[in-house]
Amino acid sequence: MSDKYSGGRIVFFSLIGLAIASFMSGLALNIEQEYITSFLMGFSSGWVYPATINIMNYYYKEDRSIYLGYYSVAWPLAIVIAGIIIAPIAIYFSWRWVYFLSGFFSIIFAILSYPLKTDYQEKKIDLSVIKDKNVILISIAGFLFFFSYWSIVLYAYKYFVSIGIDKVIAGFIFSAMALAGLFSSAISGFIINKFGLMRTMVLMLFLYSILTVSFAFTASAIMLIIISLLMGIARFSLVPIQANFLTIIGKQNTGSVTGIANMFWQSSGIFGPLLSSYLIKSMGFEYFWIVLGIIVLVSIFFYKAIKIC
Numbered sequence: 001m002s003d004k005y006s007g008g009r010i011v012f013f014s015l016i017g018l019a020i021a022s023f024m025s026g027l028a029l030n031i032e033q034e035y036i037t038s039f040l041m042g043f044s045s046g047w048v049y050p051a052t053i054n055i056m057n058y059y060y061k062e063d064r065s066i067y068l069g070y071y072s073v074a075w076p077l078a079i080v081i082a083g084i085i086i087a088p089i090a091i092y093f094s095w096r097w098v099y100f101l102s103g104f105f106s107i108i109f110a111i112l113s114y115p116l117k118t119d120y121q122e123k124k125i126d127l128s129v130i131k132d133k134n135v136i137l138i139s140i141a142g143f144l145f146f147f148s149y150w151s152i153v154l155y156a157y158k159y160f161v162s163i164g165i166d167k168v169i170a171g172f173i174f175s176a177m178a179l180a181g182l183f184s185s186a187i188s189g190f191i192i193n194k195f196g197l198m199r200t201m202v203l204m205l206f207l208y209s210i211l212t213v214s215f216a217f218t219a220s221a222i223m224l225i226i227i228s229l230l231m232g233i234a235r236f237s238l239v240p241i242q243a244n245f246l247t248i249i250g251k252q253n254t255g256s257v258t259g260i261a262n263m264f265w266q267s268s269g270i271f272g273p274l275l276s277s278y279l280i281k282s283m284g285f286e287y288f289w290i291v292l293g294i295i296v297l298v299s300i301f302f303y304k305a306i307k308i309c
Contacts, residue, residue, distance in 0.1 A: 002051040002255030007058070008116030010051035015110035017044030019103040026099030046266070050258040054118040057247045057254050065197070065244055069189030072239035076181030076232070083175055119252065129256045134249045134306050138257075139264040141302035142242065145205065146268040148212060148292040149235065151276040156215075156228075159285050163219045173221065176228035181236030188237040192244065197308070201241050205300050208234040213293035216286040248308045 002010045021040035028034045052071070060067035089098050129135055160170035192200050211231045218224060242261075250257035279288050 001047070002054045002118065002259070003253055006116075007051040007055040007118035007255070008114050010047055011055070011113040011116065012110045014044055014047035014051070015106045015113065019106035019110065020044075022099045022103035022106060026096040026103070046262075049262050050255040051118070053243055053246055053258045054255045055116050056243070057250075058118045063189070063193075064247065065192040065240065066189030068240040068243045068247075069185055069187065069192075072185040072188070072236065072243065073182060075239050076178040076185060076236050079178035080175070080182065083178075118255075129250070129253050130260060132249070132257075134308070135257050135260055137302050137306045138242075138245055138249060139261045141299045141306075142261055142265040143268045144295050144299035144302065145208075145238070146265045147272040147275075148296050150269040150272040151292055152212065152231075154273050155276060155280065155285075155288075159215070160224065162285070165219075165221055165224070169221050173224045173228050176225055177232035177235060180229040180232030184233040184237045185239060188240045191237070192241065197241065197244055197248075198304070198306075201238070201245075201303055202300055204234045204237045204241065205296055205303070208238070209293045209296035209300075212296060213290050215289040245303075245306065245308065249306070 018041060021037050021044055024040070025034060025037035028037055056068055056071055057064070086098050089095075089101065157170055157174045160173055161167055165173065188200075195203070208231060211227050211234065214227055215224070218227075246258045246261060247254050276288065276292075279291060283291075
């Protein structure tokens, strides 16, 4: 849809849908209603990424890697800001106001986004990209990487507490990943321009893999903070790197390619935790981190098989 219509228009309607779902969530009376509104939030927000990648591709054809790096600061920044403001709002006002404010800001940015342009054409939706080898490879590679990422997000804090780390310190260790991402996302474009896209991708994936495995070999809070900071650098450097891959592979169908790949990446958030819970129960946390690190390593081979200019 973001290849067929203006990216700004897609973002507008996506954020309006997100605003409506947020207001509904704030007004929900039971957990069943929260599940429904949560589904609607996901359905609405899923349109944003393909459209915004198309928008970035329109405005920043020159030095695209650098500007995609700036754009990707949004990921860790959202996590950090949410961590700072959600708890105080919920404590001093109400948890419902978190959703009301989210809906309010979604409307504001929907209006601001509407004029944004893309290289769209009034054309039929091109489904042939589904069969493209590069699209299949980046979808599988991203699925494997995000399989590990979502599993780490879900279980890292629980693991830190289980090995005796204070709950507050465990929370800081967990948050360190996003804090480091504020820095690494911003400079990732310069790193890509210096070392090349594929070389930077392999380096960051290899680093992320080794750091994931290292969780299994230390219980020191200081060491875990250092590991988490380095993981944040690697993980959030990968956001603009993957966006670069999508624009190169997609060309005039960047929105379609991004949407297909992102569908696989997000689905790993469903399958990853399901399998991870089984792995933890059957082999324990120590071996679990090793398995996740190996999965990230395997993803490198799929990324390396992608043919790009």
